Amino acid sequence: MLGSCRSQDGWVGLALWIAAAVWIGVCPGGLTQLEPAEPIGGLFAQRSALASDKTRLPESVSAQRITAAGIRRLEGKHLILYTDLPPDPELDVLPEVFDQAFEPFCSYFALDPEKYSQWRMTGRLMREPERFRQAGLLPADLPKFANGFTKSYDFWIYEQPTAYYRRHLMLHEGVHGFMITLLGSCGPTWYMEGVAELLATHRWEDGKLLVKYLPRSSEEVPMWGRVKIVRQAAQQRGLLSVEQLIRLVPQISGENELYGWSWALAAFLDSHPRYQSAFRQMVGWVRDGRFTERFFTLLGENRCLLDEEWKLFVDEICYGYDFSRCAIQFPLGRPIPPEGVNIRVQADRGWQASGWQVQAGRTYLLTASGRYQVAQQPKIWWCEPNGVSIQYYRGRPLGMLLAAIRPEQNESSAQPLPQSHGPGSGAAFSNRWLFSDVSDGQPSGSLLDRLGSPPKPSFGADGGRPLPDGSGRQLFVSWPERSGLAGAALAPAAVQQARTGLLDPIPVGLQARLTPKVSGTLYFRINESPAQLHDNVGEVVVYVKLDE
Numbered sequence: 001m002l003g004s005c006r007s008q009d010g011w012v013g014l015a016l017w018i019a020a021a022v023w024i025g026v027c028p029g030g031l032t033q034l035e036p037a038e039p040i041g042g043l044f045a046q047r048s049a050l051a052s053d054k055t056r057l058p059e060s061v062s063a064q065r066i067t068a069a070g071i072r073r074l075e076g077k078h079l080i081l082y083t084d085l086p087p088d089p090e091l092d093v094l095p096e097v098f099d100q101a102f103e104p105f106c107s108y109f110a111l112d113p114e115k116y117s118q119w120r121m122t123g124r125l126m127r128e129p130e131r132f133r134q135a136g137l138l139p140a141d142l143p144k145f146a147n148g149f150t151k152s153y154d155f156w157i158y159e160q161p162t163a164y165y166r167r168h169l170m171l172h173e174g175v176h177g178f179m180i181t182l183l184g185s186c187g188p189t190w191y192m193e194g195v196a197e198l199l200a201t202h203r204w205e206d207g208k209l210l211v212k213y214l215p216r217s218s219e220e221v222p223m224w225g226r227v228k229i230v231r232q233a234a235q236q237r238g239l240l241s242v243e244q245l246i247r248l249v250p251q252i253s254g255e256n257e258l259y260g261w262s263w264a265l266a267a268f269l270d271s272h273p274r275y276q277s278a279f280r281q282m283v284g285w286v287r288d289g290r291f292t293e294r295f296f297t298l299l300g301e302n303r304c305l306l307d308e309e310w311k312l313f314v315d316e317i318c319y320g321y322d323f324s325r326c327a328i329q330f331p332l333g334r335p336i337p338p339e340g341v342n343i344r345v346q347a348d349r350g351w352q353a354s355g356w357q358v359q360a361g362r363t364y365l366l367t368a369s370g371r372y373q374v375a376q377q378p379k380i381w382w383c384e385p386n387g388v389s390i391q392y393y394r395g396r397p398l399g400m401l402l403a404a405i406r407p408e409q410n411e412s413s414a415q416p417l418p419q420s421h422g423p424g425s426g427a428a429f430s431n432r433w434l435f436s437d438v439s440d441g442q443p444s445g446s447l448l449d450r451l452g453s454p455p456k457p458s459f460g461a462d463g464g465r466p467l468p469d470g471s472g473r474q475l476f477v478s479w480p481e482r483s484g485l486a487g488a489a490l491a492p493a494a495v496q497q498a499r500t501g502l503l504d505p506i507p508v509g510l511q512a513r514l515t516p517k518v519s520g521t522l523y524f525r526i527n528e529s530p531a532q533l534h535d536n537v538g539e540v541v542v543y544v545k546l547d548e
C-alpha cells in the first residue's frame with residue numbers, strides 16, 4: 001500500500017474503521033482485514049492460506065455479466081486477472097509473470113511453496129473502472145485509490161503507461177496480498193512498502209522473471225524513477241539517519257517520495273553485507289509491535305555504522321550502485337611513524353581505511369603512484385592518481401585519488417563484514433538463484449516511479465488492533481506512532497546527526513599536502529561512480545609522512 005499513516009490515540013469506533021479503509025486505499029496496497037490473529041509460532045504461524053478464504057470477496061459475479069461489460073478473464077495458477085484491455089501479448093502474459101513470482105516470494109519469506117501451492121489472488125486491471133462496477137467486480141464501498149489497492153486476496157490496479165510499470169504495480173500489490181494472507185501482517189509502512197518495492201522491481205526477459213532486481217539503468221525500468229526521486233528528496237531534506245527517515249515516513253505525502261525512500265532503504269538493507277542478515281530476519285517479526293526496534297537491537301555494534309553507510313549510499317545513489325564494493329571496513333588507525341607509511345588503495349573498491357591516523361594541526365605529505373584500469377569498454381582505460389581529464393565524476397577527474405579523514409568514534413569494535421554475503425541463512429533461502437544478487441560484484445540500482453498522489457492517510461498499516469465490531473478479528477493496520485519503534489531513542493542523537501568525514505573527499509592526485517583540522521583515520525578511494533567499480537583493475541600506492 002502506498003501511503004503514510006498518522007497515529008490516533010484510541011478507538012473511535014466505526015469512524016476509525018472507515019478511516020482505516022480509506023487510508024489503506026491510497027497507496028498501491030491493501031486493506032488488511034484478517035481472521036483473528038494467532039500467536040506467532042515458529043517463524044510464521046502455520047496457517048493454511050485456504051483457511052483464510054472467507055476473507056475473499058464472494059465470487060458471485062456471473063461470467064455472462066462480466067463478458068457483457070467487455071471484461072476478459074485471464075487465469076494462471078496463482079492469479080485470476082480481469083481486465084477491460086484488449087488482447088495483447090504484454091497483457092495476456094501477466095498471470096504467467098505473477099506465477100513466476102510466487103516461488104521467489106515464498107523463498108524470500110521463508111515459506112514452503114508446496115504447502116501454499118493453492119494460494120491464489122484475484123486481480124482487476126482497469127482502464128475504465130465503470131465497466132468493473134457494472135460487472136460487480138468493483139465494490140461500491142471500495143475507497144478511492146490512485147493506482148492500486150489490495151484487500152487480502154483481491155487487488156485492483158489501474159492501467160499504467162508502460163508494460164514494465166504495469167507488471168511492477170501488479171507485483172507490488174501481489175507482495176501486499178502475499179504478506180497479509182500468509183504472514184498475517186505487512187509490518188510498519190516503511191517495511192511494507194519497502195519490501196513490496198524491493199520484490200516488485202524486476203526484470204522480464206525472454207519469458208523469465210527475475211524479481212528483486214537492482215536495475216542498472218533507467219531504460220531497464222521505464223517510469224520507475226526511484227533513484228531520481230530519492231536524489232531530489234535528499235537535496236531538499238538533507239541526509240537523514242535511518243531512524244529519522246522511519247519516523248518521517250508517516251508524514252511523507254509528496255508524490256512518489258514514499259515509494260522512493262521505502263525502496264532505497266529496503267534495497268540498502270537487503271543488499272549491504274553488514275545489514276543483510278539482520279534485515280532478512282525481519283520477515284519473521286511482521287506481527288511484532290517492536291518490529292523496527294528489534295532490528296536495531298539485533299544490529300548491536302553495527303548500529304552505530306548504519307547511519308553513516310546509509311548516508312553515503314543516499315549521497316551517491318545511482319542505478320547499478322555496487323553495495324558490496326562500497327561496503328566499508330572500519331578498523332582503528334595507528335599513528336604514522338616518522339619514516340612514513342605506504343598504503344595500497346584498490347581501484348575497484350569504495351572507501352578503504354588506511355589503518356593510519358593523522359593528527360589535527362600537523363602537516364602530511366601524500367605522494368601517490370600507480371597505474372590502474374578504470375574502464376574496459378569500449379576499450380581499456382588506464383589511469384594514474386591524478387585521474388583522466390576527459391571524463392569527470394562529481395566535478396573531479398575520473399579516477400583521481402581522493403582522501404578523507406574519519407574522526408575515531410568508539411565503534412572500533414564493529415563487526416567485520418562477513419566473508420560471504422549470503423542472503424539470510426539456511427535452507428529457507430536456498431532458492432536464492434531466483435533473485436538478482438549483488439554479491440557477485442554486479443551492480444544494483446534503483447526503483448519505481450510514482451503511481452499517483454500519495455494518500456492523505458489518517459493512519460497506517462500494521463500492528464493489529466481489534467476491529468470495532470466486537471468480532472475479535474484484528475485489523476492489521478499499524479499505529480505509526482510506533483512505526484515498529486517503541487519510542488526509545490535507538491541511537492545517540494550525535495550519531496544520527498553526525499556528518500561523516502567520508503562525505504567530504506579531499507582531492508589528492510599525484511601529490512598533496514594535508515593539514516587536518518580534526519584527528520582521525522585516513523581513508524582513500526579513487527573518484528568514480530559506485531556503479532562503475534566492477535571493471536576496475538589495479539591499485540594506487542600512497543606514501544604518507546609528516547612534512548614538518
Ligand SMILES: [Zn+2]
Pocket residue numbers: 001002027028029030172176192193196
Ligand atoms: Zn504498497
